[in-house]
Structures are given as structure tokens and as C-alpha cells.
Amino acid sequence: MDEELQREFDRVVAAEQRIEPRDWMPEGYRRTLIRQIAQHAHSEIIGMQPEGNWITRAPSLRRKAILLAKVQDEAGHGLYLYAATETLGADREDLTQKLINGRQKYSSIFNYPTLSFADVGVIGWLVDGAAICNQVPLCRTSYGPYARAMIRVCKEESFHQRQGYELLMTMMRGTEAQRRQVQDAVDRWWWPSLMMFGPPDDASSNTEQSMAWRIKRHTNDELRQKFVDMSVPQADKLGVTLPDPELRWNAERGHHDFGTPDWDEFWRVVKGDGPCNAQRVAHRRKSHDDGAWVREAATAHAAKRAAKESAA
Amino acid sequence: MSEPRSSWPLYEVFVRGKRGLNHVHVGSLHAPDDEMALRNARDLYTRRNEGVSIWVVPAAAITASSPDEKDPFFAPSGDKVYRHPTFYAIPEDVPHL
Numbered sequence: 194m195d196e197e198l199q200r201e202f203d204r205v206v207a208a209e210q211r212i213e214p215r216d217w218m219p220e221g222y223r224r225t226l227i228r229q230i231a232q233h234a235h236s237e238i239i240g241m242q243p244e245g246n247w248i249t250r251a252p253s254l255r256r257k258a259i260l261l262a263k264v265q266d267e268a269g270h271g272l273y274l275y276a277a278t279e280t281l282g283a284d285r286e287d288l289t290q291k292l293i294n295g296r297q298k299y300s301s302i303f304n305y306p307t308l309s310f311a312d313v314g315v316i317g318w319l320v321d322g323a324a325i326c327n328q329v330p331l332c333r334t335s336y337g338p339y340a341r342a343m344i345r346v347c348k349e350e351s352f353h354q355r356q357g358y359e360l361l362m363t364m365m366r367g368t369e370a371q372r373r374q375v376q377d378a379v380d381r382w383w384w385p386s387l388m389m390f391g392p393p394d395d396a397s398s399n400t401e402q403s404m405a406w407r408i409k410r411h412t413n414d415e416l417r418q419k420f421v422d423m424s425v426p427q428a429d430k431l432g433v434t435l436p437d438p439e440l441r442w443n444a445e446r447g448h449h450d451f452g453t454p455d456w457d458e459f460w461r462v463v464k465g466d467g468p469c470n471a472q473r474v475a476h477r478r479k480s481h482d483d484g485a486w487v488r489e490a491a492t493a494h495a496a497k498r499a500a501k502e503s504a505a
Numbered sequence: 506m507s508e509p510r511s512s513w514p515l516y517e518v519f520v521r522g523k524r525g526l527n528h529v530h531v532g533s534l535h536a537p538d539d540e541m542a543l544r545n546a547r548d549l550y551t552r553r554n555e556g557v558s559i560w561v562v563p564a565a566a567i568t569a570s571s572p573d574e575k576d577p578f579f580a581p582s583g584d585k586v587y588r589h590p591t592f593y594a595i596p597e598d599v600p601h602l
């Protein structure tokens with residue numbers, strides 16, 4: 194029987210159809226998806242913090258309203274993704290506990306600090322830009338609920354990237370000090386953005402199986418190259434320099450050559466030793482604890498109402 | 506220690522994109538009661554005018570066909586090809602049909 198189910202699963206995946214929640218699936222497929230989607234959801238939720246840092250200090254009401262909407266979207270992205278994990282049998286509260294106890298990870302990019310308002314623009318341009326590169330292919334991932342969540346997310350991401358780029362264009366038209374702030378932010382975020390695609394293919398242990406299951410559609414290095422090729426002309430137009438002396442067009446390959454990210458730094462940050470790891474998780478834990486009374490009150494209210502209705 | 510939030514029931518959310526269309530399933534959420542489910546659904550799934558009407562349904566109230574039953578369950582429609590317009594051969598020169 195299991196062999197027959199496995200054959201049907203393989204057929205659906207190979208035919209580019211979607212696996213749906215009530216279908217049989219290999220245990221490894223389910224586990225891999227839960228881990229990947231949960232990590233993705235956690236990244237959206239933790240990702241609210243670096244930018245949230247600037248909401249109260251946005252330079253105008255317009256920028257504040259935009260930033261609020263963007264950060265709210267990221268909360269929404271987290272929730273779409275938690276909903277997708279639940280179709281696989283995961284429990285949302287359990288995943289939150291794993292995040293605040295440091296047992297599950299989120300994207301390392303959010304462990305870097307946002308030092309000036311230019312960082313808000315650079316995050317929108319580069320960090321959301323890299324996220325888009327990662328996420329567009331996931332709209333065709335083999336698990337239906339994940340693919341549908343990614344379609345919703347991608348529709349919203351393009352606002353994120355454009356508001357960031359527009360913010361930077363505005364600053365570049367400003368004073369010399371503002372232009373320096375933009376360049377400084379680009380210098381700090383460029384390499385961590387390249388690391389968002391994960392370790393190089395020869396050091397990425399899960400890639401092969403995930404590609405076979407069509408959870409993943411491109412390798413880390415393919416996506417990284419695509420991101421570099423997209424970003425170079427955007428940086429030119431903006432008038433900033435990407436901080437990589439090895440970056441140049443390679444006509445033979447039809448792609449840009451670029452330098453190697455500092456993978457030691459990457460692994461240090463992944464393992465918890467980045468500039469903001471402890472702060473990010475502590476903040477998430479605190480806001481979860483601070484919200485406990487709201488959750489309790491809502492539960493009590495619902496119980497009281499239900500009791501009244503059944504008595505009536 | 507507070508109640509885990511998962512003790513809130515799971516609701517499935519359906520949105521009517523615009524007048525003239527069916528409600529379509531868009532995802533799920535947890536909420537303590539129907540009213541909060543509806544409010545949360547508005548904030549989560551219709552931040553950009555994606556809908557003119559929302560349904561929230563406790564997931565526990567939904568009865569679904571199971572995939573193992575799929576073939577026999579849907580068989581009655583599978584062998585009734587005459588329900589589809591393409592079943593009928595009509596000459597090319599008959600207009601508006």
C-alpha cells in the first residue's frame with residue numbers, strides 16, 4: 194500500500210501538480226516543509242523588529258504611514274505561513290515557543306542593527322529584494338498551501354521593495370550627509386543580503402532532496418547570482434557603489450562576477466553570535482508575554498458569551 | 506502560565522473578491538470567537554480591498570471528502586461526459602452556440 198501511495202505522490206510532484214494537506218506524503222517531506230515554512234514564518238515575524246525600530250522616528254507622516262503598513266504586512270506574511278504549517282499538523286503555539294526558546298531559527302539578516310533611517314530604505318530595496326528572488330520560485334513549490342501563501346506574499350512584497358528604493362532616491366537627491374548615510378547603509382547591508390540565499394551549493398546539505406521534492410526550485414548560488422545581476426543596474430541608477438571590488442560584468446558568462454561573502458561571519462550569526470540575536474529573541478519573548486493578558490481576556494470573554502448563549 | 510493560544514479554535518476564511526464571484530478559501534486563523542475571527546480575517550486577508558464579503562467557518566464544522574475516497578467519490582461525475590458542452594458536435598457554421 195505504502196509503495197502505491199509513494200508512487201502516486203511521485204507522480205503528482207513530477208507532473209507539476211500540487212500536494213494538498215489531506216494527501217499522503219513521505220514523513221521526510223512533511224518534516225522538511227514544517228521546518229522550512231516555520232523558519233520562514235519566524236523570519237517574517239522577527240523581521241518586523243529592525244524596521245519597527247524606526248516607526249516612531251520616521252521623518253514624516255507619509256513615511257511613518259508607509260512603514261507601519263509595511264511592518265503590518267510582515268506580520269501578515271508570518272501568519273499566512275503559520276497557517277500553512279498547521280495544514281501539515283504543526284501547532285502555532287508550539288512553533289512560537291520553539292522560536293522564543295531559540296530552538297528554531299529565522300533568517301540571519303534580521304540580526305543586524307538598523308543604525309539610520311537610510312537602513313529602512315536599504316532593507317526595502319535589498320533585503321525585500323532578496324526575499325522576492327527567493328520567494329517568486331516558491332509560488333510554484335510542490336506543497337499547495339505553501340505555494341498559495343507565497344503568491345499572497347509576493348503580491349505584497351513589490352510594494353516593500355519599491356517604497357525602499359523610492360526612499361533612497363529621495364535621500365540621494367538630498368544633502369551630502371544624506372547621500373553618505375545611504376552609501377553607509379548599502380555598505381553594511383550588501384554582504385548580509387547576499388548571505389540571505391544561504392551557504393554555497395557545495396555546503397548546502399538539504400538542497401538536493403528539496404529540489405527532488407520540488408519544494409525548492411533553484412539552488413542558493415543560482416538565486417544569489419540572479420540577485421546580483423538585478424541589483425547592479427539599480428545601484429547604478431541610484432548612484433551608490435556596491436562594496437565589492439571584485440564585482441564586474443562577465444560578458445562570456447552573461448552574468449556579473451562577484452566576491453565571496455564572509456562565510457565565517459555567516460555561520461557565526463546563524464549560531465547565535467550576531468550583533469542582535471539575543472535582543473531579537475528577547476524582544477519577541479517579551480511581546481509574547483506582555484500579550485498574555487489579552488489572550489486570556491479574549492478567551493474568558495468568549496467562554497462567558499458561550500455560556501450565556503447556551504443558557505438563553 | 507497563560508492558556509496556549511492554540512486552544513483558540515481554528516477558523517477557515519473565505520473571501521468574496523467582488524460582487525458576482527463566489528467566496529473563495531484564502532487561509533485560516535485562530536480566534537477566541539466568531540466575531541474576533543471575522544475582525545482578524547479582515548485585518549489579515551483584506552488589507553488591500555481584496556474582498557467585499559468574508560465568511561469565517563470553524564474548521565471543525567467542515568466535512569470534507571477524503572483523498573483515499575477520491576476515485577469512487579467523484580466517479581459519478583467522471584462517467585457523465587454528456588454534462589460538458591464539448592460532448593456535443595455542432596457544425597462550425599452554426600452561429601452563437
Ligand SMILES: [Fe+2]
Pocket residue numbers: 237266267270346350
Ligand atoms: Fe515579508
Ligand SMILES: [Fe+2]
Pocket residue numbers: 267321324350353
Ligand atoms: Fe517584505
